[in-house]
Amino acid sequence: MEKEQQKKTIEALLFLSEEPVKPDKLAVVLSAAPEEAEAMVRELQEDLFSAGRGLQVFETAGGYQMGTLPELAPYLEKAFSEDISSNLSNAALEALAIIAYKQPVTRIEIESIRGVRSKHVLENLVKRKLIKISGRKDGPGRPILYGTTADFLKYFGLKDLGDLPQLEVEEEETKTVQHDEADDNSAQA
Amino acid sequence: MVQQEEYTIKLPTFEGPFDLLFHLIKKAEVDIWSISIADITEQYLAYLQSMKELNLDIASEFLVMAATLLRLKSKLLLPRAPRSEEMEEEEELFEINTAEELFQRLEEYRLFKEVAHYLQQKEEDQKKVFLRSTGGQKVMVFTQQESVYTIWEGAHHLSDIMQRFARVALAGEYMPAFSAVEDFVISQKADYIQSVLNQKKRAMPMKAFVTKTGLWDIIVVFIALLEMSRQGKVNLLQEKPFGAILVSLKPESEMVEKEGESGERTTKKDY
Numbered sequence: 001m002e003k004e005q006q007k008k009t010i011e012a013l014l015f016l017s018e019e020p021v022k023p024d025k026l027a028v029v030l031s032a033a034p035e036e037a038e039a040m041v042r043e044l045q046e047d048l049f050s051a052g053r054g055l056q057v058f059e060t061a062g063g064y065q066m067g068t069l070p071e072l073a074p075y076l077e078k079a080f081s082e083d084i085s086s087n088l089s090n091a092a093l094e095a096l097a098i099i100a101y102k103q104p105v106t107r108i109e110i111e112s113i114r115g116v117r118s119k120h121v122l123e124n125l126v127k128r129k130l131i132k133i134s135g136r137k138d139g140p141g142r143p144i145l146y147g148t149t150a151d152f153l154k155y156f157g158l159k160d161l162g163d164l165p166q167l168e169v170e171e172e173e174t175k176t177v178q179h180d181e182a183d184d185n186s187a188q189a
Numbered sequence: 190m191v192q193q194e195e196y197t198i199k200l201p202t203f204e205g206p207f208d209l210l211f212h213l214i215k216k217a218e219v220d221i222w223s224i225s226i227a228d229i230t231e232q233y234l235a236y237l238q239s240m241k242e243l244n245l246d247i248a249s250e251f252l253v254m255a256a257t258l259l260r261l262k263s264k265l266l267l268p269r270a271p272r273s274e275e276m277e278e279e280e281e282l283f284e285i286n287t288a289e290e291l292f293q294r295l296e297e298y299r300l301f302k303e304v305a306h307y308l309q310q311k312e313e314d315q316k317k318v319f320l321r322s323t324g325g326q327k328v329m330v331f332t333q334q335e336s337v338y339t340i341w342e343g344a345h346h347l348s349d350i351m352q353r354f355a356r357v358a359l360a361g362e363y364m365p366a367f368s369a370v371e372d373f374v375i376s377q378k379a380d381y382i383q384s385v386l387n388q389k390k391r392a393m394p395m396k397a398f399v400t401k402t403g404l405w406d407i408i409v410v411f412i413a414l415l416e417m418s419r420q421g422k423v424n425l426l427q428e429k430p431f432g433a434i435l436v437s438l439k440p441e442s443e444m445v446e447k448e449g450e451s452g453e454r455t456t457k458k459d460y
Contacts (some may be wrong), residue, residue: 087312
C-alpha cells in the first residue's frame with residue numbers, strides 16, 4: 001500500500017473505531033510492521049494538528065483512538081447530552097490510586113492504607129469495570145486480589161500503568177519491612 | 190430550653206481518619222515527620238468534639254484513631270513499659286504502635302491521596318474528549334475482547350455436586366423435591382427429633398430422622414436440626430465435609446456444669 005493511502009486508512013480506521021486500536025492491529029490492516037504503523041499514526045497526529053482540525057488522535061490503554069479536542073467540550077456539550085456516568089467519588093479515586101500501584105492487592109491492604117472500610121467502594125468500582133478480581137492471595141482465607149482493567153486506562157486516558165506519576169517516596173526502607181511483618185503476622189494467624 | 194435554630198454549616202468531609210489528620214497537619218503547616226503527637230491528638234479530638242456538637246455521625250474508624258492517638262500520647266508521657274506487656278488486640282486497620290509508624294502511614298496515605306488528585310485531573314481532562322459512538326453497528330472484525338473473568342474457587346465443587354446429584358436423581362433414588370406438595374412444618378419435625386432423642390438417649394445419625402423418601406424430607410430434617418442447634422437443644426457433629434452428621438441432645442444440666450471450663454462449646458450465658 002502506498003504511504004498516503006496508509007495514512008488515510010489509519011484515519012478512517014480510527015474514525016470508525018469506538019475502542020482504542022492497538023499498533024499490531026493497525027499493522028495487520030496496513031500489511032506493515034507495527035513500528036511503521038505507529039510512525040504513520042504520529043504523522044497523522046501532526047497532520048490533524050497542523051491543519052487545525054477539531055479531531056485528535058491520542059494514545060490510550062495501549063492503543064490509539066480518535067476523539068475531539070478538549071477545548072471544544074463547552075460547545076459540543078450543547079449538542080450532546082451530558083455524560084450519564086457521574087464523576088468518581090474521592091473514596092473511589094483513593095481506592096483506585098492504591099490499586100493501580102499496589103496491584104494485585106487485597107481489600108484489607110487497601111483499607112489499611114485508607115484507614116477506612118472500603119467494601120462498597122470496591123464493589124462499585126468492579127461494577128464500573130474499572131477494577132477486576134485478578135485472583136486470590138495464598139494464605140488464610142484466600143482473600144480476593146484486585147487489579148485495574150483496560151477500562152481503567154481508557155477512563156483516565158492513560159497509555160499504560162507506566163503513565164502514572166512516580167510515587168515520590170521520601171522515606172526509608174522501613175516501609176517494605178513493615179509490610180513483610182504484616183504478612184508474617186497474617187500467616188501465623 | 191431554648192429552641193434550637195436550624196442552620197447549616199458546611200464542614201469539609203473527610204474520607205477517613207487519615208484524611209482528617211492530614212488536613213490538620215496541612216493546616217498547622219508542618220511536615221508530617223515533625224508533628225507533635227500531643228498537638229495533633231488535641232486537634233483531632235477537638236474536631237471530633239465539634240462533629241459531636243453538630244450531631245454528626247462519627248464513623249467508628251474515627252474513634253479508633255482517636256484511641257490510637259491517645260495511646261501513642263500516653264506512651265510518650267509514661268516511662269517505657271516492659272516489652273513483655275501484652276498489647277490488646279487491635280483492629281487491623283490501625284496497627285499503629287509508635288509515632289513513627291503513624292507518620293509512615295500518614296506519609297503513605299499522602300502519596301496515594303496525591304495520585305487520587307492526579308486521577309481526578311485526568312478524569313476531568315478525559316471527559317472533555319468526545320469519542321465516536323456508532324451504537325455498535327459497525328463491528329470490528331479483529332476486536333479481541335479482553336474478557337474479565339471472575340474466578341470463583343468454589344465453581345468446580347458446585348459442578349461436582351451437581352453431577353453427583355444428577356447421577357442420584359437419574360438412578361431414581363430421590364424423588365423430585367417438589368413433586369409432593371406436603372405441608373411439612375419444621376417445628377413438627379423438630380418435635381419428632383426431640384422425642385426420638387429423648388427415647389434413645391444417645392447420639393443418632395441424621396438420617397435416622399428421615400421418615401419419608403424424597404429430598405424434601407431430608408431438607409426439612411436438616412433445617413429442623415439447624416434450628417434446634419441454634420436454640421442450643423442439640424449438638425451436631427460432622428467429622429469431615431460431606432460426612433455423616435451425628436445428632437445428640439444437649440442435656441440441660443450439662444450446659445450449666447460445663448460453663449467456665451475451657452470448653453469446645455461456647456454458650457452465651459453469663460455467670
